[in-house]
Amino acid sequence: MKAGTASSGGTASRHDCGIRTVVMRGKSSSGERTQSMKLTRRDFLKISSAATAGLALSGMGFNLTPVQAYTWELRTKDAKETPTICCYCAVGCGIICHTDKKTGQVIYTEGDADHPINGGALCAKGASSYQLAQNPKRVTKVLYRAPNSDKWVAKDWKWALQEIAKRVKKSRDASFVEKNAQGQVVNRCMGIASVGSAAMDNEECWIYQGMLRALGLVYIEHQARI
Numbered sequence: 001m002k003a004g005t006a007s008s009g010g011t012a013s014r015h016d017c018g019i020r021t022v023v024m025r026g027k028s029s030s031g032e033r034t035q036s037m038k039l040t041r042r043d044f045l046k047i048s049s050a051a052t053a054g055l056a057l058s059g060m061g062f063n064l065t066p067v068q069a070y071t072w073e074l075r076t077k078d079a080k081e082t083p084t085i086c087c088y089c090a091v092g093c094g095i096i097c098h099t100d101k102k103t104g105q106v107i108y109t110e111g112d113a114d115h116p117i118n119g120g121a122l123c124a125k126g127a128s129s130y131q132l133a134q135n136p137k138r139v140t141k142v143l144y145r146a147p148n149s150d151k152w153v154a155k156d157w158k159w160a161l162q163e164i165a166k167r168v169k170k171s172r173d174a175s176f177v178e179k180n181a182q183g184q185v186v187n188r189c190m191g192i193a194s195v196g197s198a199a200m201d202n203e204e205c206w207i208y209q210g211m212l213r214a215l216g217l218v219y220i221e222h223q224a225r226i
């Protein structure tokens with residue numbers, strides 16, 4: 001256990017398990033009063049960041065106390081907290097997912113400050129993971145725009161998959177290179193390139209690349225490298 005002095009007027013002790021014990025001291029009419037409470041690192045960061053923001057804005061003359069209290073209540077009060085792992089890459093950052101206990105809907109996600117890998121930080125993809133579940137702009141149907149058309153038409157998945165398969169086969173057959181100039185077997189598909197999506201998760205990327213290699217593609221890229 002390590003001990004230190006808290007900037008808020010009390011003392012804080014850090015335990016190996018990551019839980020901080022904060023001892024607050026204050027004067028009452030009957031003399032000095034001491035309170036002790038246990039905080040996780042996440043609780044500690046929440047309180048610290050709220051206090052910092054409050055100090056900055058109150059310095060401009062705004063009284064934000066009622067607004068801050070209301071906002072915290074709206075977002076996380078009575079929500080169920082579930083630790084989870086970001087689905088997007090092999091770093092495996094920890095995320096806390098807050099869900100409404102009555103509706104089961106996701107209402108907020110944040111980096112898990114107690115997680116040993118990311119310590120509460122998330123990149124842009126992980127930080128937007130809330131929108132995996134909640135985003136009214138998310139496209140949920142297949143939309144097709146024919147060549148030279150300016151209109152999108154809704155199609156079903158059966159039509160879309162058959163159309164994709166038909167076009168992949170046509171391009172692969174037309175551009176397949178079985179042997180190179182030295183007569184060595186190479187089995188390359190030169191007429192199709194793939195730029196992978198950062199919106200795909202780790203397992204999807206693995207399966208997707210396997211399929212592309214099986215088709216013989218050599219132009220395979222991921223947008224995170226561009």
Ligand code: SF4
Nearest residue numbers: 086088089093123126
């Ligand atoms: S995508 Fe970002 S937040 Fe998600 S695991 Fe990778 S680095 Fe972490």
